[in-house]
Amino acid sequence: MPQPHLRTVVVLAAGEGKRMKSALPKVLHPLLGRTLLGHVLTAAAPLAADRTVVVVGHGAEEVRVHLTEIAPDATPVLQAQQLGTGHAVRIALEAVPEAAGTVVVINGDVPLLRAETVAALVAAHEGEGAAATVLAAEVPDPTGLDRIVRDAAGRLEQIVEERDATPAQRALREINAGIYAFDAVRLRDALGKLSTDNDQGEEYLTDVFGLLVSAGEPVGVHVAADHVETLGCNDRVELAGLRRLLRDRVNEAWMRTGVSILDPETTWIDVTATVERDAVIDQNTQLRGTTAVGAQAVVGPDVTLIDTVVGAAATVLRSHAVGAEVGAGASVGPYAYLRPAARLAEKSKVGTFVEVKNSEVGPGAKVPHLSYVGDATIGAKANIGAATIFVNYDGVNKHRTVVGEAAFIGCDTSLIAPVEVGAGAYVAAGSAISQDVPPGALGVTRAPQRSIEGWVARKRAGTVSAAAAERALAEGASAGGPVAREGEAIHGDAETVGRPSAAGDTATE
Incomplete structure (x- = not known):
């Protein structure tokens, strides 16, 4: 049986990204649920590399912390001085001297790169037994990008950075995508021969191709099917452009699975979110983080859901939710706020200007409007009147309120925790309840009314x-x-x- 190839992935993530004008390292800027670096590592993951090395530099500690969260098996390697891409790969390989087989090098700012494209590049490289293979793309505007220079027979001759290119080379539209596959042994040898004799005084990784060509080694060019995948970003304008492109890709994919997105241009779905068939996503909606929307649910318009689960056939209208659960057939909004650990059971209702935090709203229970529910358990089919406040905080500690099954809480009531209203109990409107109300009882704290004539x-x-x-x-x-x-x-x-x-x-x- 053929043996599996040994593979090492090297991600170049040391650059400062000066044009981003940001205290945040460039590769940590977010894009629909992942950082730029996170997208690149996700595209490389199916290679099942024996090791992954991330070269860090600017904001190294922040990038290291991020790696522990998203790719704990990756090895960060510090490039203290950014002396070029060739220098970065050289110190990466010094950190993994056992690396053999194929070395895949990817720039850390190409978030639209697909795993399928990386796999195709590596397959072509390994299948042809090449010393090095570059991923190229034909682009409408090559300004600012490295050019692929071929000989008369169409073979790769060299890769030229724009600043070092001749006018004829700058006219070329086939560009270097910054993604490569190398034979580890021949790469190490060539890296030791790199020169800094260029406009920037740096070691260019792209010069490895010229050295290999001169030595008669086989080199290849694999052209990406879609040049959009190879786009990087140098400033926030370009980052916003990538965000729009990724939004369109994600939305199209969900619509093709049977999801209705009524206004794709105002719908933003993170790559980490999921939506089931026959769900309807209305305009101005954001599904962020690990949000999951069930079949036939209706979400929007004007909704933001972060790490929130929405059950089948539920409705969420003009509301904001973070870390919440909305049960099947439940109704939320308009203008509701579900905070972390808000759990709404099936067919429950949280209505207009209601805030729920760390609470369970039971099956068929209703909190229709103008109420705060904090640290509470509300039983099935209970009804919470308008302007009810669950008074959960004594200035030091949080306390819990329990409202029993089919209990009836009058308008403008304060339930002062810890307190329990029993099953089937009533609380008169305008009451401040600080003692338990037994099942089936009426709780009243309202003072008698006086009318002063004249x-x-x-x-x-x-x-x-x-x-x-x-x-x-x-x-x-x-x-x-x-x-x-x-x-x-x-x-x-x-x-x-x-x-x-x-x-x-x-x-x-």
Whole structure:
């Protein structure tokens, strides 16, 4: 049986990226769920290399920390002085003297590179037994890029950096993508012969090809099927352009799997997010991180979901969620905020201007509007009235509130944790509950209402209110009956205070 090839991947990630004008190392700039470096490492991963070396320099410690998070098996190697790409590869190989077989070198700023393209490059290189193979691309505008120079027979003659190119060479549109495959032994030998006799006074990795050609070694050119994959970035304008291209690629792929994206230009889906068939993604929607959207769910418009799970047939409208779970058939929004560990069970509802944090909302339970739910467990089919506050923080510690199955919490209620409202219990509107309410009981802390007759006439004489009151009193007197005054029916009657028929709605839906 043929033996598997030995492979080493070297990623060049030491550059400062001066034109980015950023304190953040260039390769750590994010692009739809991964950094530039993360995208490159993902494209190289299917090679199953025996070792991966990342050459770091500018912001080395930040890049090292990032590598421990995304590629802990990769070996960072410091290029203290950026003396060129050839120098970078040389110190990378010095760190892995056992490297043999194929060495794949990739620039760290080509986030659109596909794994299939890298695999095809390596397959062509190994299949032809080449000393070196460069990935090339035909581009509409080669400005600023290395040119591929071929001889009359179409064989690679040399790779020329634009600053060192002749006018005729600058007119060429076939460019070096900054991605290579080398034979390890012949690469080491050529790296030892590199010169700094160029405009930058650096060791160019591309000069290895000229040295190999001069020595009669076989070198190859593998042309990428899509030049877009080879695009890098030098500033934030180019980074934004790459972000748009990647957005379009991701959206197209999801639509071809059966996802409806109503406005692809305003829909941004990270490469780490997932969407199931027949989901509908409306305009101005961002699916970030590890967000997963279930089949037939409707998300958007105007929604941002970060590391959030949305169940099948759920609806999320004009809302923001981070680290939350939305159950199957549940409804969120508009204008809801789900914070980490907000867990909504199937067919539950979190409505307008509701914030939920570290809480469970049970099956079929409702928090329709204008409420804060923090550190709580809400039972199945419970109803939480408008303007209810789960008072969870005493200034030092967080405490938990439990609302039982089918409990009914009146509007403008404060539940002061730790407290429990039992199954089937009611809480009268306007109450501040600090003691447990037993199952089936009514919790009331509302003070009796008082009406001070004639107060407006005495204290606000001459106002529009006083005039309106005077007209109403006169009309009531002319009708031959007393004027009804709000609250008369409930003075001092605790039983009546708790009844919706006497006290107004205790909750809303």
